[in-house]
Amino acid sequence: MEKFYPNYYKKFKCIANLCPDSCCQGWDIVVDKKSESFYNSVSGSFGDKLREVTFTDEDGDRIFAREGKNCPFWNKDELCDIYINLGEEHLCETCGKFPRITMDYTSFTEYTLSLACPEAARLILGEDFIIPEKNYSIDNVEYNSEDMEKLLSKRQRAYEIITEKNLGFKERLKKLFKYFGGDIPDKDTVFAIHERMDFINPEYSEVIKNASAFPQSDDFDEIYTRMAVYYLYRYFLNAIDDMDTLGAVKKIYFAYVITASIAKSEENPDIIRIIQNYSKEVEHSCDNSETLELFF
Ligand code: SF4
Incomplete structure (x- = not known):
């Protein structure tokens, strides 16, 4: 299958606590089945928190209950506690992929980044x-x-x-x-x-x-x-x-x-x-x- 990546795609790196508008702010985070099943196996108080804040929304999706406007794992240093405690490989699909977007047209695939991420927007709008x-x-x-x-x-x-x-x-x-x-x-x-x-x-x-x-x-x-x-x-x-x-x-x-x-x-x-x-x-x-x- 042919794949196409724009020049900005591979330059992207999340700027985490330097981000002026984190994706952990204001959005519901949908947790995929594989991640939830891993989170169910995590022991200790962090495991308890993972389970306590996960619930089913009106669309039937499993999501993290927001604390105020934010993801409950976005800590006071504006960093992700799941990343810190469990490692990048255990971020749920939503967080692990964002802002990367896959446009699958079956026999070929094109990739892009989302303009909703400030760092991606800087790259997308910064060059032709x-x-x-x-x-x-x-x-x-x-x-x-x-x-x-x-x-x-x-x-x-x-x-x-x-x-x-x-x-x-x-x-x-x-x-x-x-x-x-x-x-x-x-x-x-x-x-x-x-x-x-x-x-x-x-x-x-x-x-x-x-x-x-x-x-x-x-x-x-x-x-x-x-x-x-x-x-x-x-x-x-x-x-x-x-x-x-x-x-x-x-x-x-x-x-x-x-x-x-x-x-x-x-x-x-x-x-x-x-x-x-x-x-x-x-x-x-x-x-x-x-x-x-x-x-x-
Ligand atoms: S919006 Fe983009 S740069 Fe900001 S925290 Fe999310 S992925 Fe990182």
Whole structure:
């Protein structure tokens, strides 16, 4: 099976207690069966704690009960007690893999990192990433291989449009919508949808509300371009289920309108943190990304 890793993937290393927004903060940690069975065999007070804080949530997942907003194993030094007491190899799958993402298309696999992690966002948005013109051999798949070939070629064209050097980012986005035959949603609609969402950080609602009064900043076109390339690479081939090629393009547009307006509303915007926050609050929230999907 062919595998593709972007240049930033292998450079990633968790910065642990130096992380400005740890993944142990605000998220439920789902514990896989293998890890839970190992945790059940751990003796002593640490083993007791592992068992005491694991429970079944309303979706039937086994998760760690949060202490306040945080994972109960995130200690006062902002380090992980499971890593310290049991070793990296005994982190559950969720923690051991994050922010690494595997996109398995059966006969080929592409890898990426999640923009929701600040260190990954620094790498993804810090350098250009060229979506490879791959001629994957597509066989023994359950989907239509010709559709996948079409999608790979359309993704390539979308990549060329969004990275065109002689146009501003907004113009390139317009061109992208035109290429895929879709209408650009208006700004009020984009904000109205986001104002309905629930966020990990309740103040994020206010940030979005405040940003709705501002136009999009055009100071960071290079960074928006890298963000757009991330979304294309991460989501475009998902259209194999329904051939809705506009889904990934809309994700780019929504992320751009919100983050570029937030950037304009702030005096000294840290655009990488703004995009990372959006990813954590919207892209990586099951409920919020479902709200977007329903709208699309
Ligand atoms: S968000 Fe990323 S850098 Fe921060 S603690 Fe998690 S994996 Fe490490």
